[in-house]
Amino acid sequence: MKLFIKFDFNTVCNVVLKEKLDALDVDYEMLSFGEVVFLENISDEKHQEFIDALAPYGIEIVEDHKSILVQKIKDAITDMVYNSDTEVHVKSSVYLSEKLGHSYGYLSNLFSEVTYTSVENFIILQKIEYTKQLIISENKSLTEIAFQLNYSSVAHLSTQFKNTTGITPSAFQRIIAKRREENN
Amino acid sequence: MATDYTHIILADDDEDDRMFFTDAFEELKMSVKVSTYNDGVYLMDYLNQEDATLPNILFLDLNMPRKSGMECLKEIKENPKYKDIVIAIYSTSASEEDIENTFVKGANIYIKKPSDFKILKKVLSNVVTTNWQYHTNGLNKDNFLLRL
Numbered sequence: 001m002k003l004f005i006k007f008d009f010n011t012v013c014n015v016v017l018k019e020k021l022d023a024l025d026v027d028y029e030m031l032s033f034g035e036v037v038f039l040e041n042i043s044d045e046k047h048q049e050f051i052d053a054l055a056p057y058g059i060e061i062v063e064d065h066k067s068i069l070v071q072k073i074k075d076a077i078t079d080m081v082y083n084s085d086t087e088v089h090v091k092s093s094v095y096l097s098e099k100l101g102h103s104y105g106y107l108s109n110l111f112s113e114v115t116y117t118s119v120e121n122f123i124i125l126q127k128i129e130y131t132k133q134l135i136i137s138e139n140k141s142l143t144e145i146a147f148q149l150n151y152s153s154v155a156h157l158s159t160q161f162k163n164t165t166g167i168t169p170s171a172f173q174r175i176i177a178k179r180r181e182e183n184n
Numbered sequence: 185m186a187t188d189y190t191h192i193i194l195a196d197d198d199e200d201d202r203m204f205f206t207d208a209f210e211e212l213k214m215s216v217k218v219s220t221y222n223d224g225v226y227l228m229d230y231l232n233q234e235d236a237t238l239p240n241i242l243f244l245d246l247n248m249p250r251k252s253g254m255e256c257l258k259e260i261k262e263n264p265k266y267k268d269i270v271i272a273i274y275s276t277s278a279s280e281e282d283i284e285n286t287f288v289k290g291a292n293i294y295i296k297k298p299s300d301f302k303i304l305k306k307v308l309s310n311v312v313t314t315n316w317q318y319h320t321n322g323l324n325k326d327n328f329l330l331r332l
Binding site: 074116117122125129132133136165166167171172174175176178179182 | 284287288289290294313317321323324327329330331332
């Protein structure tokens with residue numbers, strides 16, 4: 001005997017989801033399809049338990065908290081670089097772990113996993129971008145910029161600029177000045 | 185990065201260079217889509233089509249018959265439609281004058297064509313990553329200058 005079965009995908013998923021949520025024994029609310037809100041803080045163990053319970057059904061939690069945390073790391077770094085004259089001078093690893101409440105090792109691994117680049121590289125990128133901005137719009141000398149961004153020496157900043165962009169700070173300044181001339 | 189690919193175009197009249205370029209990207213396994221054009225005229229014909237998908241990064245060889253990379257660069261920079269395209273000059277020339285001149289005319293990246301395949305892969309992955317960082321972090325593309 002052969003049977004033909006028709007099933008409603010949404011109903012199946014909702015029933016499974018509800019069953020697993022009830023088994024988890026926490027207060028929750030199911031919003032529109034595919035969204036669940038926990039009404040209390042859940043431990044990492046419960047979180048993992050939930051992931052494991054759904055896995056056999058091919059249901060996955062979209063790990064959005066990772067990208068949110070990465071954005072927080074980026075914001076913190078940008079903040080640190082752009083306010084380097086007022087921020088307390090601590091090592092960036094200490095600054096990040098204190099500000100975001102996670103160990104630096106955790107933050108740094110997560111960052112690399114999501115962005116394919118390292119926290120260190122991102123800090124350098126932001127510093128060099130800020131340097132460019134200061135060279136162009138505020139006409140600051142490299143010596144002033146190196147001091148403002150807490151570089152140990154002008155040479156250090158200059159080398160990092162060249163290593164990151166392939167051109168020297170003075171060539172950068174010259175190119176941008178010529179571009180402006182041509183556009184006027 | 186996994187769902188969003190970078191659209192890349194190369195205009196180069198040298199067949200070997202084009203192959204070298206697409207092979208490098210194939211091995212890099214980055215989320216990119218690469219198309220190539222055989223000279224500046226073919227390239228501009230494509231870009232000027234109404235419904236053309238514009239590339240995120242455009243690689244331009246400097247010495248091409250019919251229309252040179254420099255002429256393409258000039259045309260592209262004059263048309264606001266193309267303002268979001270990052271331009272990478274991809275040339276055998278390493279003359280300081282050429283390099284600075286293309287930057288002044290609006291190129292973002294200058295690559296001296298590497299003869300070693302491994303180095304080419306490294307260079308291209310650096311370009312895509314740096315471009316991605318400018319893109320996702322909202323950095324000012326006017327200040328995007330990179331020489332490799």
